[in-house]
Amino acid sequence: xxxxxxxxxxxxxxxxxxxxxxxxxxxxxxxxxxxxxxxxxxxxxxxxxxxxxxxxxxxxxxxxxxxxxxxxxxxxxxxxxxxxxxxxxxxxxxxxxxxxxxxxxxxxxxxxxxxxxxxxxxxxxxxxxxxxxxxxxxxxxxxxxxxxxxxxxxxxxxxxxxxxxxxxxxxxxxxxxxxxxxxxxxxxxxxxxxxxxxxxxxxxxxxx
Amino acid sequence: xxxxxxxxxxxxxxxxxxxxxxxxxxxxxxxxxxxxxxxxxxxxxxxxxxxxxxxxxxxxxxxxxxxxxxxxxxxxxxxxxxxxxxxxxxxxxxxxxxxxxxxxxxxxxxxxxxxxxxxxxxxxxxxxxxxxxxxxxxxxxxxxxxxxxxxxxxxxxxxxxxxxxxxxxxxxxxxxxxxxxxxxxxxxxxxxxxxxxxxxxxxxxxxx
DNA sequence: GTCTATATAAGGATAGAC
DNA sequence: GTCTATCCTTATATAGAC
Numbered sequence: 001x002x003x004x005x006x007x008x009x010x011x012x013x014x015x016x017x018x019x020x021x022x023x024x025x026x027x028x029x030x031x032x033x034x035x036x037x038x039x040x041x042x043x044x045x046x047x048x049x050x051x052x053x054x055x056x057x058x059x060x061x062x063x064x065x066x067x068x069x070x071x072x073x074x075x076x077x078x079x080x081x082x083x084x085x086x087x088x089x090x091x092x093x094x095x096x097x098x099x100x101x102x103x104x105x106x107x108x109x110x111x112x113x114x115x116x117x118x119x120x121x122x123x124x125x126x127x128x129x130x131x132x133x134x135x136x137x138x139x140x141x142x143x144x145x146x147x148x149x150x151x152x153x154x155x156x157x158x159x160x161x162x163x164x165x166x167x168x169x170x171x172x173x174x175x176x177x178x179x180x181x182x183x184x185x186x187x188x189x190x191x192x193x194x195x196x197x198x199x200x201x202x203x204x205x206x207x208x
Numbered sequence: 209x210x211x212x213x214x215x216x217x218x219x220x221x222x223x224x225x226x227x228x229x230x231x232x233x234x235x236x237x238x239x240x241x242x243x244x245x246x247x248x249x250x251x252x253x254x255x256x257x258x259x260x261x262x263x264x265x266x267x268x269x270x271x272x273x274x275x276x277x278x279x280x281x282x283x284x285x286x287x288x289x290x291x292x293x294x295x296x297x298x299x300x301x302x303x304x305x306x307x308x309x310x311x312x313x314x315x316x317x318x319x320x321x322x323x324x325x326x327x328x329x330x331x332x333x334x335x336x337x338x339x340x341x342x343x344x345x346x347x348x349x350x351x352x353x354x355x356x357x358x359x360x361x362x363x364x365x366x367x368x369x370x371x372x373x374x375x376x377x378x379x380x381x382x383x384x385x386x387x388x389x390x391x392x393x394x395x396x397x398x399x400x401x402x403x404x405x406x407x408x409x410x411x412x413x414x415x416x
Numbered sequence: 417g418t419c420t421a422t423a424t425a426a427g428g429a430t431a432g433a434c
Numbered sequence: 435g436t437c438t439a440t441c442c443t444t445a446t447a448t449a450g451a452c
Contacts, residue, residue, distance in 0.1 A: 029240070030238065030240065032238060032240035032241045033240045035444075035445060037446095045417095045419090047447085048418075048419070048449095049418050051448080052418070056446080056447080112320070112324050113324070115320070115375050115376060116320050116324070117378075120378075123379055124379075124382055127379035127382040128382055131379060131383070132383070135383045136383075139383070139385060149399075149402075150385070150390070150399060152380075152383065152384065152385025156373055156376060157372075157399070157400070159376070160368045160369055160373060160376070161365055161369065163368070164364070164365075164369075165361075165364055165368060168323060168368070170328075170335075171323070171332075171335035171339060172360075173335075174332055174335040174336055175340070175343045175347070175360065175363075176343070176347055176360065177358070177359050178360055179360070182360065191357075191358060191361045191362075192365070195362075196403070198406075222436095243426075243428080245426080245427075253435095253437090254436070254437060254438080255428085255429085256429085256430080256431095256436075256437070256438080256439095257435070257436050257437075259428095259430080260435060260436070261435090264428080265428070
């Protein structure tokens with residue numbers, strides 16, 4: 001009925017189960033905050049078994065992050081790929097990204113840890129594997145929105161506007177002007193798109 | 209001749225030395241990534257001595273972060289306080305914040321860890337002690353820039369535009385359109401202020 | 417593939433001398 | 435105020451049985 005029939009890929013599942021569960025843990029507590037014991041307990045194995053699947057903790061971490069981001073990356077790229085106008089695609093992407101931040105808290109958390117990682121090799125690997133495709137899509141969109149601006153900076157700004165809002169989510173609540181409605185992805189998306197739109201479509205902006 | 213000679217403020221220095229040095233360590237490696245042994249070694253004391261000054265690791269961390277941010281908070285508020293026009297103050301603040309991100313890498317790192325902290329109590333404490341004043345200043349500025357927008361969201365966006373750029377600094381280098389000049393605080397500040405300015409001053413922005 | 421058992425290091429924290 | 439010495443827990447990783 002299904003692919004590998006009964007016998008061909010018998011235990012490949014364990015590896016993916018480890019990846020999924022450890023990604024959750026790393027998202028919540030970071031590399032140093034998660035022990036191999038924690039992972040083993042979550043999966044329902046002993047510590048030693050993990051070393052059958054992964055050479056060491058570093059490798060497990062790297063694979064887990066890549067595993068977790070892959071699917072989100074695909075979803076986000078889908079939001080950008082269509083033949084609507086650039087502004088419609090932007091609106092959909094921003095709302096979709098914001099929604100994703102709300103729906104899956106771990107997405108933001110894991111992203112956070114990745115950005116924070118001080119290991120250069122891990123970062124370059126993840127940058128390409130995980131963010132490369134998504135960034136390029138937004139980068140192209142940025143160029144469409146305003147060919148006269150630095151598309152790289154503009155793309156970064158788009159990400160920053162959405163992501164930072166949620167990064168600061170926990171402390172935002174203690175700041176003046178806070179309203180729970182701001183946690184609504186639609187409200188945020190509206191704010192951001194307005195901010196960009198009345199900027200980028202600016203008619204006769206003069207010298208600068 | 210040295211130390212104890214004066215008598216007035218004999219050993220208060222040690223505590224501050226611990227705070228300064230441990231702040232560096234926490235900035236670089238986070239709470240879990242720093243051991244009391246690490247701190248002790250950096251300061252030149254033994255582990256046990258730390259427990260004379262701080263009840264436990266949590267308290268040391270909390271005090272160290274607050275200690276480190278206090279001075280930056282003051283500097284940033286100064287940039288916002290003047291009687292120039294709002295746009296001039298914005299430009300100065302953005303450039304100043306960006307410069308600070310470049311000059312003191314630990315500032316960003318520590319901020320990062322604070323945002324990530326999963327401990328609610330620690331977060332509310334730090335939110336008020338550390339960011340409260342700075343946020344209010346930007347919040348007020350945001351209201352001046354455009355009284356018709358949600359000042360809270362706008363203030364957050366201003367922070368996000370600057371901060372995220374540097375958060376993503378390490379992976380940005382692997383993305384298309386990257387240029388070293390974008391690491392220049394002046395260039396970034398120009399980009400951000402343009403983005404906001406041609407937006408917020410938008411003349412006849414119609415319905416939305 | 418997964419287990420038990422264990423080696424070995426590093427972690428937070430305390431007691432008591434000075 | 436700081437030290438030495440130590441306790442106890444937790445950590446990564448391996449060896450070898452099943």
